[in-house]
Amino acid sequence: MRLAIFGGTGTVGSALLAQALDAGHEVRVLARTPSKVARTSPALTVLSGNAKDLRAVSSTVAGCDAVLTTLGGFADPDSIRIGTSAIMSAMRDAGVRRLVVMQGFHLDFPGDPRNVGRVLILPVLWLGSRDLVPDSRAMATAVRASELDWTVVRAPRVVVAGRTGRHRTGLLKLGPWSSVTNADVAEFMLGCLTDPATVGTAPMVASGSRRRPIRRATQPDGSRGLA
Numbered sequence: 001m002r003l004a005i006f007g008g009t010g011t012v013g014s015a016l017l018a019q020a021l022d023a024g025h026e027v028r029v030l031a032r033t034p035s036k037v038a039r040t041s042p043a044l045t046v047l048s049g050n051a052k053d054l055r056a057v058s059s060t061v062a063g064c065d066a067v068l069t070t071l072g073g074f075a076d077p078d079s080i081r082i083g084t085s086a087i088m089s090a091m092r093d094a095g096v097r098r099l100v101v102m103q104g105f106h107l108d109f110p111g112d113p114r115n116v117g118r119v120l121i122l123p124v125l126w127l128g129s130r131d132l133v134p135d136s137r138a139m140a141t142a143v144r145a146s147e148l149d150w151t152v153v154r155a156p157r158v159v160v161a162g163r164t165g166r167h168r169t170g171l172l173k174l175g176p177w178s179s180v181t182n183a184d185v186a187e188f189m190l191g192c193l194t195d196p197a198t199v200g201t202a203p204m205v206a207s208g209s210r211r212r213p214i215r216r217a218t219q220p221d222g223s224r225g226l227a
């Protein structure tokens with residue numbers, strides 16, 4: 001496929017970029033500092049710009065089959081909301097439907113299990129940035145309301161390490177003690193592109209050996225979620 005990747009110089013994004021190229025995909029990356037893109041390849045096109053700039057985003061998305069984004073973080077939390085909004089607008093204009101977004105497990109989605117770990121992580125996130133939680137929640141609301149074929153991948157603390165082959169996915173009870181490798185998140189995000197069962201769902205991914213199958217369910221409000 002031809003993929004557009006946003007956040008391709010970050011912890012998860014760099015692993016996502018590497019795995020996408022290794023899998024034979026064509027990749028277009030938008031980067032504020034193109035020199036920070038670690039990989040080079042004839043299949044890679046690096047564009048200079050900011051994900052909050054609709055014109056730059058549109059140039060990146062044009063001609064792609066799917067979009068993956070790992071935007072956000074304590075240093076630039078509003079890129080989660082503003083950047084993702086620009087991405088969805090550009091996708092509509094270009095006729096691109098498949099979107100995979102990576103965010104934290106603090107986000108609530110229909111069908112989530114009761115989880116004290118989510119309550120415990122919120123003060124940590126608030127200490128890092130007063131804007132990250134509200135911006136990420138606004139992004140999730142906009143994605144869920146969109147007509148795109150979306151998946152929101154939710155992860156706990158990300159550590160830099162290779163693929164383990166043992167990561168868990170589905171509706172998980174996670175907390176500040178939970179973690180996942182950046183390579184495992186990247187692998188799961190790429191896998192979502194070809195797994196129609198993940199469309200309209202928000203699976204979690206974390207280290208461990210147990211897996212739960214992903215099933216779509218219709219919520220009382222008519223929205224799609226995990227069960």
